[in-house]
Amino acid sequence: MFRKINSCGLVGINAFHVETEMDISKGVPDFTIIGLGDAAVRESKDRVKTAIQSAGLRFPEAKVIVNLAPADVRKTGSLTDLSIIAALLSATGEIQTDLSDSVFIGEASLGGEIKGVSGILPMTILSKKSGFKNIYVSTDNAYEASVVEGINTYGVKTVRDLVDHFKGVKPIAPQKKYIPERVIPKNVLDFADVKGQSVAKKALEFAAAGGHNLLMLGPPGSGKSMLAKRVPSILPPLSFDESIEITGVYSVAGLVDKDKPLITERPFRSPHPNVSLAAITGGGPIPKPGEISLAHHGVLFLDELPEFPHSIIESLRQPLEDREITVSRTAGKSTYPSTIMLIAAMNPCPCGYFGSTVKKCTCSEHKKKQYISKISGPMLDRFDIQIEVGEVDYEKLASGRKEESSEAIRERVCKARDIQAARYKNTGITCNAEITDDILDKVCEMTPEASEQFRAAFNKLGLSGRAFSRILKVARTVADTENEELIGKKHINRAINFRTLDRKYWNT
Ligand SMILES: Nc1ncnc2c1ncn2[C@@H]1O[C@H](COP(=O)(O)OP(=O)(O)O)[C@@H](O)[C@H]1O
Numbered sequence: 007m008f009r010k011i012n013s014c015g016l017v018g019i020n021a022f023h024v025e026t027e028m029d030i031s032k033g034v035p036d037f038t039i040i041g042l043g044d045a046a047v048r049e050s051k052d053r054v055k056t057a058i059q060s061a062g063l064r065f066p067e068a069k070v071i072v073n074l075a076p077a078d079v080r081k082t083g084s085l086t087d088l089s090i091i092a093a094l095l096s097a098t099g100e101i102q103t104d105l106s107d108s109v110f111i112g113e114a115s116l117g118g119e120i121k122g123v124s125g126i127l128p129m130t131i132l133s134k135k136s137g138f139k140n141i142y143v144s145t146d147n148a149y150e151a152s153v154v155e156g157i158n159t160y161g162v163k164t165v166r167d168l169v170d171h172f173k174g175v176k177p178i179a180p181q182k183k184y185i186p187e188r189v190i191p192k193n194v195l196d197f198a199d200v201k202g203q204s205v206a207k208k209a210l211e212f213a214a215a216g217g218h219n220l221l222m223l224g225p226p227g228s229g230k231s232m233l234a235k236r237v238p239s240i241l242p243p244l245s246f247d248e249s250i251e252i253t254g255v256y257s258v259a260g261l262v263d264k265d266k267p268l269i270t271e272r273p274f275r276s277p278h279p280n281v282s283l284a285a286i287t288g289g290g291p292i293p294k295p296g297e298i299s300l301a302h303h304g305v306l307f308l309d310e311l312p313e314f315p316h317s318i319i320e321s322l323r324q325p326l327e328d329r330e331i332t333v334s335r336t337a338g339k340s341t342y343p344s345t346i347m348l349i350a351a352m353n354p355c356p357c358g359y360f361g362s363t364v365k366k367c368t369c370s371e372h373k374k375k376q377y378i379s380k381i382s383g384p385m386l387d388r389f390d391i392q393i394e395v396g397e398v399d400y401e402k403l404a405s406g407r408k409e410e411s412s413e414a415i416r417e418r419v420c421k422a423r424d425i426q427a428a429r430y431k432n433t434g435i436t437c438n439a440e441i442t443d444d445i446l447d448k449v450c451e452m453t454p455e456a457s458e459q460f461r462a463a464f465n466k467l468g469l470s471g472r473a474f475s476r477i478l479k480v481a482r483t484v485a486d487t488e489n490e491e492l493i494g495k496k497h498i499n500r501a502i503n504f505r506t507l508d509r510k511y512w513n514t
C-alpha cells in the first residue's frame with residue numbers, strides 16, 4: 007500500500023517542499039526511513055512509532071518504508087514526523103480523508119503530543135504559494151502559521167486529536183488569524199533626553215532616513231551609547247512584506263513570540279564584544295541565523311567596536327555589501343538576509359581621550375596606532391557617515407533646555423523615506439543606502455555647482471571609488487530630507503564632511 011503526504015524542509019531561511027512517501031507491504035515487520043536524513047530524521051522512527059502507540063493506535067505489523075523526497079536535499083530536524091504519522095494513519099485506515107491538498111509539519115513526542123518546530127512561517131508561505139489549502143502544525147506553531155493569508159491552519163495537540171479530527175469525532179477548528187496591531191513603539195528611549203549634540207543627532211537622522219551605516223568616534227561619556235540606543239525611536243515603520251521577511255528569520259532561529267507571532271518593529275541588536283563569530287554570522291551544527299541577520303531591516307549596533315575580535319569586524323564586510331550572508335557547514339550552505347544599518351561607536355584610543363578638549367590623552371603613538379588599526383580601511387569605508395562626538399559642556403547639560411523629541415525627528419525621516427519609496431517603486435530598492443551602481447547616475451543627479459564642488463573635493467582629499475558612490479548616496483539622502491530633486495552644493499558638502507575621520511585618526 008502506497009501513501010504520499012506533503013511536508014516541508016528548510017535550507018537557511020528558505021523552505022522547500024518534501025514528499026513523505028510510504029510503502030507498507032507484507033513481510034518481516036520493519037520500519038525504515040530513507041532520503042538523506044540526519045540523526046534527527048533517523049530518530050524520527052522511534053518517536054513516530056511510540057507516539058502512535060501512546061495514542062492507543064495500532065502500528066502496522068508489516069514492512070514499512072518511508073522515503074523523504076527529494077532525496078538529494080539534506081533534511082535536518084524533526085519537522086517531518088507529523089507527515090510520517092499522517093501517512094501511517096492513512097495507510098492503516100485510521101484516516102480516510104484525501105490529504106493531497108494538505109501539508110503536515112511537526113515533531114512527535116514519545117507521549118503522542120505534537121511539538122512546535124522552528125521556521126513555520128517560511129514553510130507556511132511556501133505551502134500557500136504551492137497551492138495547498140490546509141496546513142497542520144503543532145498548536146504551538148498555529149498562531150505563527152496563521153499570519154499567512156489564504157491557507158487554513160490547524161493546530162494539532164496530539165496524535166489522538168488528529169485522528170478524531172479526520173473521523174469527525176472532534177473536528178479541530180481552523181486557527182483564528184493573527185492580526186497585528188500597528189502601534190507606534192512605546193517605552194523606547196527618546197532623543198529629547200540627549201542635551202546638545204546637534205551634529206550627531208542630525209547625522210543619525212540622515213542615517214535613519216537613508217538606511218546608512220554610521221560610525222561615532224569620541225571620548226568616553228560623550229553620549230555615544232546614549233545616542234545609538236535612541237535610534238529605534240526614529241526609524242520608519244516596517245512594511246508588511248518587511249515584517250514577513252524579518253519574522254521568517256526569527257522563525258528559523260526559533261525566536262518568534264508565541265503570542266505575538268509577527269514582528270512589527272525594526273530590530274535593534276547590540277551584541278557584546280565577547281560574542282562568538284558564529285553568533286554574529288550565523289551557522290552552527292543546526293544552522294541558525296546570526297546577529298547580522300536578526301538585525302535584518304533594522305539596526306546592528308556594535309558599541310566599543312575595537313573591542314570586538316578582528317575576525318568578527320572583518321566578517322561584516324561582505325554581508326554589508328551583499329545584504330546577505332552565506333555560511334557553509336557540513337550540513338550544506340545556508341544563506342540568510344542581512345539588509346542592515348550598522349551603527350558603531352568607538353573611543354579614539356585606548357585611554358579614550360585623544361582629541362578631547364577636557365582631558366589629556368596618555369597613550370603612546372604606537373598604542374594609538376594599534377588601537378585604531380583594528381578598524382581596517384575597507385571596513386571604515388563601509389560607514390557612509392562618520393562623525394566625531396565631542397564632550398558636552400556643563401552649561402548644556404544643566405541648561406534644562408527642551409530638546410527636540412524623537413517623534414518630530416521620526417516624522418522627517420518618514421517623509422524622506424516616502425520620497426525614496428516613490429522613486430524606487432518596483433526596483434527592489436527601499437532606501438538610498440541600497441542604490442545600485444547601475445542607477446547611481448540616474449537617481450543622484452547633481453547641480454553643476456555641486457558637481458564642480460565634488461570634483462574639487464575628490465581630487466583634494468584623494469577619495470576612493472567606494473567613497474565616491476557612498477558620498478553620493480548620503481548626499482541623495484540629505485537632499486531628500488529637504489525635498490530637493492537635484493543634489494545641491496550644500497548637500498554634497500555635508501556628505502563629504504561625513505567622510506573626514508580617516509584623515510584625522512587613521513593617518514597617524
Ligand atoms: N549629551 C548628553 N545629554 C545628557 N546626558 C548625557 C549626555 N552625554 C552623556 N550623558 C550622560 O552620560 C552618560 C554616559 O554616556 P554614554 O552614552 O555612555 O557615553 P559613551 O558611550 O560616549 O561613553 C549617559 O548615560 C548620560 O547619563
Ligand SMILES: [Mg+2]
Nearest residue numbers: 230231309351
Ligand atoms: Mg559607550
